[in-house]
Amino acid sequence: MLKKFYKFIILPYAIFLLYLMFFGMGRLQYEDNIVRIKPIVSTIWFVQETISWLDIIRIVLGNVVMFIPFGFLGWIFPQLKNLKNLVITFVSAIVIVEALQYFSRLGVFDVDDVILNTFGVFLGWQIKRVLETKLSKFVVE
Template identity: 90%
Template sequence: MLKKFYKFIILPYTIFLLYLMFFGMGRLQYEDNIVRIKPVFSTIWFIHETISWFDIIKIVLGNVVMFIPFGFLGWVFPKLKNLKTLIITFVSAIVIIEALQYFSRLGVFDVDDILLNTFGVFLGWQIKRILEIKFSKFVVE
C-alpha cells in the first residue's frame, strides 16, 4: 500500500521540488553565474553570515529533508534498489539540475547542495530499508 502511494506521489513531488529549485521562495534571476565549489565552506559561510536561525535550518536542513523521498526510488525503478546505483544516478541528475540553475542564473551551482541533497537520498534509502524490514506487510505492493 505504501509503495502504491509513493508511486502516485513521487512525480508531482519532483515537479514541485523543481519549481522550488528554480522559481520558489522569491527566487530572482542573478546578474552573474555563480559557482560554489569548495565543499562545506559555502555552508559554513552561510551559517556564519545569516542572522536568522530559522533561515539556516530552512536552507541547510531543507536541502537534506526535501530529498529523502528520492531514497525510495527503488520502489518505482527496481535498478535503483542498489544504493551505489541510486547514488550514482542521483548525483548525475542533481549535477545536471545544479548546472541548469547556473546557466539559467536562477540559482547557484553549489557543491554543498549536491552533498546535502545526496545525504538526504542516503537517509531516505536507509529509512526505506528499515520500513521494508519492520513493516513488510504495509510496504507490499
C-alpha cells in the same frame, strides 16, 4: 499500499521541488553565473552570514529533508534498489539540475547542495530499508 501512494506522488513532488529550486521562495535571476565548488565552505559561510537560525535550519536542513523521498526510487525502478546505483543516478541528476541553475542564473551551482541533497537520498534509502525489513507485513505492500 505505501508503494502505490509513492508511485502516485513522486512525480508531482519532483516537479514541485524543481519549481522551488528555480522559481520558489522569491528567487530572482542573478546578474552573474555563480559556482561554489569548495565543499562545506558555502554552508559555513551561509551559517556565519545568516542572522536567523530559522533560515539556517530551513535552508540547510531543507536541502537534506526535501530529498529523502528520492531514497525510495527503488520502489519504482528496481535497478535503483542498490545504494550505489541510486547514488550514482541521483548525483548525475542533481548535478544536471545544479548546472541548469548556473546556466539560467536562477540559482547557484553549489557542491554543498549536491552533498546535502545526496545525504537526504541516503537517509531516504535507509528509511526504506527499515520499512522493508521491519514493517514489510504492515506498511510496504
